[in-house]
Amino acid sequence: xxxxxxxxxxxxxxxxxxxxxxxxxxxxxxxxxxxxxxxxxxxxxxxxxxxxxxxxxxxxxxxxxxxxxxxxxxxxxxxxxxxxxxxxxxxxxxxxxxxxxxxxxxxxxxxxxxxxxxxxxxxxxxxxxxxxxxxxxxxxxxxxxxxxxxxxxxxxxxxxxxxxxxxxxxxxxxxxxxxxxxxxxxxxxxxxxxxxxxxxxxxxxxxxxxxxxxxxxxxxxxxxxxxxxxxxxxxxxx
Amino acid sequence: xxxxxxxxxxxxxxxxxxxxxxxxxxxxxxxxxxxxxxxxxxxxxxxxxxxxxxxxxxxxxxxxxxxxxxxxxxxxxxxxxxxxxxxxxxxxxxxxxxxxxxxxxxxxxxxxxxxxxxxxxxxxxxxxxxxxxxxxxxxxxxxxxxxxxxxxxxxxxxxxxxxxxxxxxxxxxxxxxxxxxxxxxxxxxxxxxxxxxxxxxxxxxxxxxxxx
Numbered sequence: 164x165x166x167x168x169x170x171x172x173x174x175x176x177x178x179x180x181x182x183x184x185x186x187x188x189x190x191x192x193x194x195x196x197x198x199x200x201x202x203x204x205x206x207x208x209x210x211x212x213x214x215x216x217x218x219x220x221x222x223x224x225x226x227x228x229x230x231x232x233x234x235x236x237x238x239x240x241x242x243x244x245x246x247x248x249x250x251x252x253x254x255x256x257x258x259x260x261x262x263x264x265x266x267x268x269x270x271x272x273x274x275x276x277x278x279x280x281x282x283x284x285x286x287x288x289x290x291x292x293x294x295x296x297x298x299x300x301x302x303x304x305x306x307x308x309x310x311x312x313x314x315x316x317x318x319x320x321x322x323x324x325x326x327x328x329x330x331x332x333x334x335x336x337x338x339x340x341x342x343x344x345x346x347x348x349x350x351x352x353x354x355x356x357x358x359x360x361x362x363x364x365x366x367x368x369x370x371x372x373x374x375x376x377x378x379x380x381x382x383x384x385x386x387x388x389x390x391x392x393x394x395x396x397x398x399x400x401x
Numbered sequence: 402x403x404x405x406x407x408x409x410x411x412x413x414x415x416x417x418x419x420x421x422x423x424x425x426x427x428x429x430x431x432x433x434x435x436x437x438x439x440x441x442x443x444x445x446x447x448x449x450x451x452x453x454x455x456x457x458x459x460x461x462x463x464x465x466x467x468x469x470x471x472x473x474x475x476x477x478x479x480x481x482x483x484x485x486x487x488x489x490x491x492x493x494x495x496x497x498x499x500x501x502x503x504x505x506x507x508x509x510x511x512x513x514x515x516x517x518x519x520x521x522x523x524x525x526x527x528x529x530x531x532x533x534x535x536x537x538x539x540x541x542x543x544x545x546x547x548x549x550x551x552x553x554x555x556x557x558x559x560x561x562x563x564x565x566x567x568x569x570x571x572x573x574x575x576x577x578x579x580x581x582x583x584x585x586x587x588x589x590x591x592x593x594x595x596x597x598x599x600x601x602x603x604x605x606x607x608x609x610x611x612x613x
Contacts, residue, residue, distance in 0.1 A: 165503070166503035166504065166506075169499060169500065169503055170500060170503065173489070173492055173496055173499075173500055176491065176492065176496075177489050177490075177491040177492055178491075180491040180530070181491060242490075243489060245465075245483075245487045246487040246488055246489055248465060248487075249465075249481070249483065249487045250500060250501070250504050251504075252463065252464055252465065252479075252481065253481075253501055253504040253505055253546075254504040254505050254506060255503065255504035398463075398464040398465065399461075399464050399465060399466055399467040399468075
């Protein structure tokens with residue numbers, strides 16, 4: 164357990180020591196939340212959606228958390244794949260490396276969500292704080308799953324970050340409130356989380372069914388992330 | 402100190418890779434039944450031209466790469482020093498020692514790290530992040546991490562790239578001393594000048610190991 168805690172702390176430190184990561188951690192939520200408040204309503208209307216006002220700002224915070232978490236999830240796998248495998252081979256084992264990585268990811272996800280939530284709180288106010296924070300966190304956790312999954316299959320930094328950005332764009336612009344929500348929108352990973360966040364932004368609660376759906380998608384995303392970390396660190400048979 | 406029982410045995414190892422994209426996609430067979438053995442107290446070289454498959458064979462033996470055929474048997478504690486240092490850019494030298502000590506389940510972590518910091522003479526960099534280190538110092542840490550748990554079998558893939566002449570000579574002294582203490586060492590090299598330092602040499606030719 165001690166080895167996992169130390170490794171997890173080191174993996175977390177590795178990201179938080181990158182200055183650009185820290186700058187983006189503050190800049191991206193600010194950009195998304197402020198942009199959402201001013202132009203998202205018009206943009207959504209053009210796409211056939213109806214999101215506007217505080218709900219749009221809340222959705223912007225969720226997107227910011229998702230975008231950052233997806234990028235960090237991808238780079239957690241792609242930038243350290245070989246070193247993680249070496250550590251696993253040295254005796255740590257792929258499972259313990261995966262648990263340490265997922266622990267670091269959860270802390271990063273919580274940190275990203277906290278910054279996005281705080282930005283939203285300071286810039287637009289939050290009518291339903293608990294639901295809003297949980298929904299933003301769920302956006303982050305789902306995208307940690309997506310980012311790590313992409314990282315386990317795509318090794319190039321450019322190709323991988325473009326793939327994460329592509330998934331994010333399709334997901335964001337086909338989500339509830341942004342389009343007529345037909346076709347592909349039904350299958351996008353953050354659909355239910357966006358429903359919950361839009362409701363929370365408008366000061367309303369969400370039906371239990373939405374929360375259950377969101378919980379299942381989040382659990383699935385985290386299991387995918389754990390599997391992706393394990394696959395990346397797994398030594399090959401001798 | 403050399404024993405007759407191999408600590409590492411590779412038999413008939415085969416490996417091929419797909420290269421290019423369709424319709425120009427083709428399969429290149431790199432290893433076509435490579436055999437080698439290393440015993441305790443032996444310093445064995447694996448030489449060959451660029452692209453002959455030395456690093457591929459080393460990665461298969463270590464367990465970093467899947468083989469297509471053949472068998473690999475290892476016993477005892479393994480130490481592996483990859484050709485390119487596999488480290489975390491934002492972590493310090495000390496943090497790397499700490500991480501690997503946990504992986505090796507070492508109790509005397511501080512003593513093991515200090516001994517190697519002294520032996521390879523990079524003690525003053527222990528608080529530096531990897532991104533702040535020169536190539537040679539990274540390589541020293543790369544080697545130290547492979548040695549810190551005193552393995553029974555040490556696999557070194559061109560471990561001295563970036564070393565200055567003095568460090569290079571010190572590296573060979575360290576290897577010979579450990580060999581004399583009973584460690585089995587396999588070292589990938591492409592320098593013919595190192596042949597007199599090695600007990601046995603395998604040369605990779607057309608995907609097979611030939612003992613020279």
